[in-house]
Amino acid sequence: MCEMITEPEHKIPVLMKADVVVVGGGPAGIAASVGAARTGAKTILVEQYGCLGGLISISSMEPPSWWREERTTMPGGVVEDLDQKMIAMGAVQKSFFKPAVSIAYHTEMFKYIVDEYIQENGVTPILHCMGVMPLMDGNKIIGIVTESKSGRQAILAKRVVDCTGDADIAYRAGVSCVMAEEPTGELGIGELLGATLVYGVTDIDVDAVEAEADSDPSQRHPVMHKKMYHGIQKAREAGEIMPKYTNKSFIYNYKTKNELTALNHCWYPADGTDVLSLTKAEIESRKSIVEIIPILRKYEKGFENAKLRNFAMSIGIRETRRIVGEYRMQFKDVFDEKRFEDSVGVYPVCMDGAEGVLPAFTEAYFQVPYRITVPVEVENLLVAGRCCSSMRRATTITRQVDFAMVTGQAAGTASALSIRQDVLPRNVDIKALQKELRGQRVRID
Ligand SMILES: Cc1cc2nc3c(=O)[nH]c(=O)nc-3n(C[C@H](O)[C@H](O)[C@H](O)COP(=O)(O)OP(=O)(O)OC[C@H]3O[C@@H](n4cnc5c(N)ncnc54)[C@H](O)[C@@H]3O)c2cc1C
Structure with a gap:
């Protein structure tokens, strides 16, 4: 138990009032705010960094649905809007995998496109602003306390959607949360999926890298995932001492004339809810990246002159x-192609996480139940994205970007609709919610 002090009580200014405040501007938050605004709510989107996009923008996470195949059933809605906008701006590239129809995003352009998108939809963004505490009236949330360069302020709202990825607001509001609470894949209780500092390299002979990848189908295989595998293997065989958290294969996605912009090699065991663990993770990951580049220069074709371009x-x-939440998504639901009465979207049967990787080879899909966004203990609060309600094994699916958008769009739309219907979000009329979402081109069944 650490030493505790009492924070003095003091008055803080109200920065703004809204119908719906969405906390966290990642894939879930973007979709939630657009869903709420399209349903007629005055909507504010609060993001701690200087851009929207969540892990896509801040961690250079380039290929949202890398698992997409020709026949994949896609969810529509905000997922499709953003894909189309990125394609129209020429800000995508064909995925690394062969054969594949999926695309990798230019993550810097994504920041701009999302700025435009949320404003077109009438959402008010507030950047550089962290949602730190819920404001409660009994078991009802009535807004949030924010912390920013303007100091501590409040935003009052009829509904709050927590899209922080970490359930920051829900957790502090007293909602039951779990974390690494059961085994999944090779991870035991308490062992979290590794965190990655993505980075880019310059002075690369991209043609040589591509030719090397083509030389072994397992490198471009969407299940074997052995991208840039040969160099690492050769380095290990030569007895090179690899940085501690080096993955067995490196992944890159986006490339320009002489650059690879998103290498993903370092899996560090960080706890994203612990500031000291995060600090260590950033520092150790940078060290590991600086140490691996000379090894890549020696063993990876096309990397002979490689230099660090950027850290995410x-x-x-x-x-x-x-x-x-009211329902916890089960791993089995995905593979049973489960149908739910309270469906707020569809998602293809595919995996990418501790339970393994599986592209969406067929049209098979399951429905996403609204109840996974509805916390049990607190009213007027919904939770979407990576921190929605699911069993741990199912996070292999529910942690994905497009899944976050499906839950986000549903939670935002439901928040606004519940105001119009004058009911608690948990009691929103599901048929009306489905109709509203269909109107936003979300596929429900
Ligand atoms: C290296 C890496 C590679 C990945 N690759 C893939 C992939 O190929 N395909 C795929 O589908 N998924 C992938 N994922 C997973 C995926 O990126 C995330 O699970 C997904 O982005 C979750 O979306 P989200 O909106 O729930 O959360 P996030 O993307 O984490 O967004 C949360 C947002 O909330 C903000 N925020 C957090 N707390 C606060 C607060 N208190 N106040 C204000 N703002 C706050 C954050 O800054 C962030 O912008 C990858 C993840 C990593 C780390």
Whole structure:
């Protein structure tokens, strides 16, 4: 138990009032705010960094649905809007995998496109602003306390959607949360999926890298995932001492004339809810990257002159808290292609996480139940994205970007609709919610 002090009580100014405030501007938050605004709510989107996009923007997470195949059933809605906008701006590239129809995003352009998108939809963004505490009236949330360069302020709202990835607001509001609470894949209780600091390299002979990747189908295979595998193997065989958290294969996605912009080699065991663990993770990951580049120069074709181009803005966290909601998504639901009465979207049968990787080879899909966004203990609060309610094994699916958008769009739309219907979000009329979402081109069944 650490030493505690009492924070003095003091008055803080109200920065703004809204119908719906969405906390966290990642894939879930973007979709939630657009869903709420399209349903007629005055909507504010609060983000701690200087750009929207979540892990796509801040951690250079380039290929949202890398698992997409020709026949994959896609969810529509905000997922499709953003894909189309990125394609129209020429800000995508064909994925590394063969054969594949999926795309990798230019993550810097994504920041700009999302700025435009949320403003077109009438959402008010507030950047550089952290949601730190819920404001409560009994078991009802009535807004949030924010912390920013303007100091501590309040935003009052009829509904709050927590899209922080870590359930920051829900957890502090007293919602039951879990984290690494049961085994999944090779991870035991308490062992989190590794975090990655993505980085870019310059002075690369991209043609040589591509030719090398083509030389072995397992490198471009969407299940074997052995991208840039030969160099690492050769380095290990030669007895090179690899940085401690080096993955067995490196992944890159986006490339320009002489650059690879998103290498993903370092899996660090960070706890994204612990500031000291995050600090260590950033520092150790940078060290590991600086140490690996000379090894890549020696053993990876096309890397002979490689230099560091950039580190992503922040280490990317794959797993932290999840809420315990009215329903917890089960791993089995995915493979049973489960149908739910309260469906707010569809998602293809595919995996990418501790349970393994599986592209969406067929049209098979399951429905996403609204209840996974509804916390049990607190009213007027919904939770979407990576921290929605799911069993740990199912996070292999529910942690994905497009899944975050499906839950986000549903939670935002439901928040606004519940105001119009004058009911608690947990009691929103599901048929009306489905109709509203269909109107936003979300596929429900
Ligand atoms: C290295 C890496 C590679 C990945 N690769 C893939 C992939 O190929 N395909 C895929 O589908 N998924 C991938 N993922 C997973 C995926 O990126 C995330 O699970 C997904 O982005 C979750 O979306 P989200 O909106 O729930 O959370 P996030 O993307 O984490 O967004 C949360 C947002 O909330 C903000 N925020 C957090 N707390 C606060 C607060 N208190 N106040 C204000 N703002 C706050 C954050 O700054 C962030 O912008 C990857 C993840 C990592 C780390």
